[in-house]
Amino acid sequence: MGRNGQIENDLILRNMDIVTIEPHNNLKEIVKKFWWANIQNANHQNKTYKILADGALGIIFQHFNGQSSLLNADGHQLPISFVYGQKNDSPCINSFQGNPFIFGVNLQPTAFKKLFSIDTSELTNTLIDSEYLFSKQFTDELLHTSSPEQIIQLFSGQLYRKLLKSKQDNIIDHSIKLMFDDADGINSHDLSSRFHISRRQFQRKFKEYVGVCPETYLRIIKFQKSIYLLRTRQYKKLSDIGFSLNYADQSHFGREFKLFSGCTPKEFLHKNNLQQSFLINETHPFETMRIFSN
Secondary structure, three states, rough: OOOOOOOOOOOOOOOOEEEEOOOOOOHHEEEEEEEEEEEEOOOOOOOOEOOOOOOOEEEEEEEEEEEEEEEOOOOOOOOOOEOOOOOOOOOOEEOOOOOOOOEEEEEEHHHHHHHHHHOHHHHHHOOEEHHHOOHHHHHHHHEEEEEEEEHHHHHHHHHHHHHHOOOOOOOHHHHHHHHHHHOOOOHHHHHHOOOOHHHHHHHHHHHHHOOOOHHHHHHHHHHHHHHHHHOOOOOOHHHHHHHHOOOOOHHHOOOHHHHHHHHHHHHHOOOOEEEOOOOOOOOOOOOOOOEEEE
8 A cells, every 4th residue: 555544745734634545556547546634623614725736636525524514715515525627727715614524536637538538628627526427326325434444445446447448548648757757848749759649639639638738737747846846945046946947037937836826936935834734855755736725
């Protein structure tokens, strides 16, 4: 299981300890990790949090006494279990009420298309009730579990059965790895040439599998890498981060960061330095950050 039971901090929320478990080897093609948390909200007031573009999709199962505890920006309850898509713009602000239990499945970027044979761009900047992709009975089974381990077993079984029926296309998976390795230097023309297909064909296939075009995906990766550099303090001045990630200039870096985070790098750093879990050692492996306190 690898990091079985390890406390993770890549989702930054006060009073929220994230426990993660790696998937079985036969699921790693589609699942990055499982995670869960019991949120302690002493005064039971609604708490808001931001959701950032992080380059991936996922599944959430959550409740407080059998009822949905998560609310969107309009105050409407989210489904007890839902699948969320890519974000390609500014963060959205949700909230939770009570002391919810939250369980997540962090999916690989191409998993949705493989599992459900649906164009992933249909889910970009939105979510869908899991009942439409699994069943209401499955949600009921989740509600009647007595431990996170049982939830992992249920999701693993469902996802593995769907994976067995999926069609394999590794071009986009390989492209994503190359993007993470060289986000500040590679482009869609380089990638299409590497795989001997036209640039337009590559862009179309990438958006179908990932939910956004390759150019947008590279911007998201660079944004996430800038957060990592902030968290590990790998800079002397903030302009060093923009330079190291090959932004045209500091102004360009600032605009991109504000688009995806809702604040400037300086504001983001000041706000999150107040949270103990924000700063990490530079030896900590690069991971994206999706959720943090508003």
